[in-house]
Amino acid sequence: MARxxxxxLHQLPHDRSGEALRELYRRFGGELFGFACNALGxxxxxxxxxxxVFARAWRQAERYDEDxxxxxxxxxxxxxxxxxxxxxxxxxxxxxxxxxxxPEAQAHVLEQAVLRWQVAAALARLTPDHREVIRLAxxxxxxxxxxxxRQGIPLGTVxxxxxxxxxxxxxxxxxxxxxx
Amino acid sequence: MRACxxxxxxxxxYALGALEPDEAEAMRxxxxxxxxxREQLPSMxxxxxxxxTVDLADVPPPQPPAWLEESLLDQIARETPRxxxxxxxxxxxxxxxxxxxxxxxxxxxxxxxxSGDDEEAYARANLDGExxxxxxxxxxxxxxxxxxSLRARELGRVPGNRYELWCIATDGRWxxxxxxxxPGGEAEVVLTAAVGPGEYHRLVVTPxxxxxxxxxxxxxxx
Numbered sequence: 001m002a003r004x005x006x007x008x009l010h011q012l013p014h015d016r017s018g019e020a021l022r023e024l025y026r027r028f029g030g031e032l033f034g035f036a037c038n039a040l041g042x043x044x045x046x047x048x049x050x051x052x053v054f055a056r057a058w059r060q061a062e063r064y065d066e067d068x069x070x071x072x073x074x075x076x077x078x079x080x081x082x083x084x085x086x087x088x089x090x091x092x093x094x095x096x097x098x099x100x101x102x103p104e105a106q107a108h109v110l111e112q113a114v115l116r117w118q119v120a121a122a123l124a125r126l127t128p129d130h131r132e133v134i135r136l137a138x139x140x141x142x143x144x145x146x147x148x149x150r151q152g153i154p155l156g157t158v159x160x161x162x163x164x165x166x167x168x169x170x171x172x173x174x175x176x177x178x179x180x
Numbered sequence: 181m182r183a184c185x186x187x188x189x190x191x192x193x194y195a196l197g198a199l200e201p202d203e204a205e206a207m208r209x210x211x212x213x214x215x216x217x218r219e220q221l222p223s224m225x226x227x228x229x230x231x232x233t234v235d236l237a238d239v240p241p242p243q244p245p246a247w248l249e250e251s252l253l254d255q256i257a258r259e260t261p262r263x264x265x266x267x268x269x270x271x272x273x274x275x276x277x278x279x280x281x282x283x284x285x286x287x288x289x290x291x292x293x294x295s296g297d298d299e300e301a302y303a304r305a306n307l308d309g310e311x312x313x314x315x316x317x318x319x320x321x322x323x324x325x326x327x328x329s330l331r332a333r334e335l336g337r338v339p340g341n342r343y344e345l346w347c348i349a350t351d352g353r354w355x356x357x358x359x360x361x362x363p364g365g366e367a368e369v370v371l372t373a374a375v376g377p378g379e380y381h382r383l384v385v386t387p388x389x390x391x392x393x394x395x396x397x398x399x400x401x402x
Contacts, residue, residue: 018253018352025249033244043242044392050244051252058256116233117241124240131239137198138231144193145200159189166192170223173230 005071012061025054028072031117032079039083039113049082056082080110115178122172130165137162184216191217195224245394247348247384254352302377302402307385309396311336313365317383317398325374328357332385335365336395342388343395347373347380355380359388377402 005027011020032053036046056078057064064074084106100106123131136147144162148155184191187210193199194207211217301318308314315332328345335343341364345357357373384397 018256021256022249022253025252029244029249030241033248034241037242046242047244047248047392051248051255054252055255055259059259112233115230116238119230120234120239120241123234123236131236134231135236137193137196138228139236141197143198143200147198159193162196162198163183163189163192166196166224166227169227178230 006064006066009057009061009064009071009074012058021054021058024057024071028075029054031072031121032075034117034121035076035114036079036083038116039110040086045086049079049086052082053079076114083110118173118176118178122169122176122178125172126165126168129161130168133158133161133165134169182216183220184214186210187214187217191220192224192227195221196228245392246382246397247346247354247391247394250348250352250382251354251391254354257352303400305383305398305400307332307383307396307398309336309385309394311395313385313396315385315396315398319377319400321377322372324372325376326357326372328371328373328383330360330367330369330371332362332367332396333365335362335367335385337365338387338395340388341365343367344386344388344390345371345373346384346386346391347375348382348384349375349380350378354384354391357383 003023005024008020008024012024015021029050033046033050036049037043040046040049053075057075064071069077087106100109123134126134133147136142136150137144142150144155144158147153147162148158151158153161183189187207190199190203190207194204194211197204199207211221300320302321303319305317305319306314307317312334313332313336314334315330317328317330320327320329326347328347330345332343341361342359343362344359347355347357349355355373355375357375358371360367360369360371381400382397383400385395386392387395
């Protein structure tokens with residue numbers, strides 16, 4: 001049976017093999033990297049942030065309290081702080097976009113970055129056909145009829161495909177806890 | 181989620197604004213009388229706004245480079261006292277210095293066209309990168325470690341066109357295989373790395389003197 005996130009984290013200080021850290025990285029590294037990339041607009045800075053998040057998690061694992069937050073929430077909180085630090089240094093990193101001064105505005109930017117990562121990850125989980133029909137109907141702004149004519153697909157097929165595509169997307173986003 | 185038997189298929193298109201004006205008007209009137217569609221509309225209505233937050237070019241979302249996991253474990257191993265702590269760091273610095281000298285020598289001395297003869301190689305690797313960079317490497321055992329014959333194409337531009345080859349050891353260490361120049365993004369060079377067969381499993385090419393960004397990577401086939 002797969003070990004829980006919390007038990008992996010508690011194991012970190014005593015783990016000589018590095019397997020617990022590796023497993024945690026595999027569970028959350030991609031998500032944190034996507035989030036950091038979104039928030040910073042710079043892959044290199046995001047790589048540094050992700051490495052630092054896990055290094056800090058390893059050093060501070062004993063401070064983690066299972067009753068207060070999930071491991072995911074805890075790791076994202078560390079990532080947020082690191083991203084804020086990196087953005088404070090933005091003057092020496094031209095690749096990192098402008099950063100608001102007010103904490104509320106900063107929180108909003110970070111929430112948007114998480115949301116963008118979640119929507120992109122949800123779209124990535126759809127079938128290519130479903131992603132394509134969403135691209136045509138939403139991003140290209142075509143009507144069902146136009147899609148049917150352009151793609152040479154029966155109108156009924158386009159209707160049901162778009163319907164399945166959006167229902168699947170909604171389900172995936174619900175699973176991820178995206179409510180809006 | 182139960183769908184409306186007559187208009188279920190149209191609800192998504194309606195929420196996205198993908199119906200013709202007359203169909204949209206008919207759908208609007210239907211929703212006023214259909215409890216199922218009315219209940220399901222809000223969850224569909226939020227989708228266009230969510231879709232607007234991303235550019236489809238960003239799908240799938242970016243993934244961390246493969247070396248990041250090794251680099252992290254390497255960092256932790258260095259910070260763990262029982263793994264050598266400060267002494268380990270000093271040793272690494274000395275090793276890094278020696279490797280840098282070796283790399284400089286490799287650049288000065290070696291830049292030859294490969295013969296294509298693969299018989300002596302103990303392993304090979306095909307490297308590739310996100311921007312189209314690709315390379316073929318063949319690896320031969322020599323007294324100093326491993327001779328890496330590298331043929332690279334379409335390496336992205338970096339300052340001075342100088343690149344570095346890294347061997348990622350099985351214990352997570354990054355061992356420099358030396359640096360090389362690739363004018364116009366192309367190179368055919370031979371480098372020497374202080375690693376032996378079985379001690380490493382991945383090759384990575386970065387701008388010289390840095391571990392990031394990864395320009396291309398590949399796994400060894402022994």
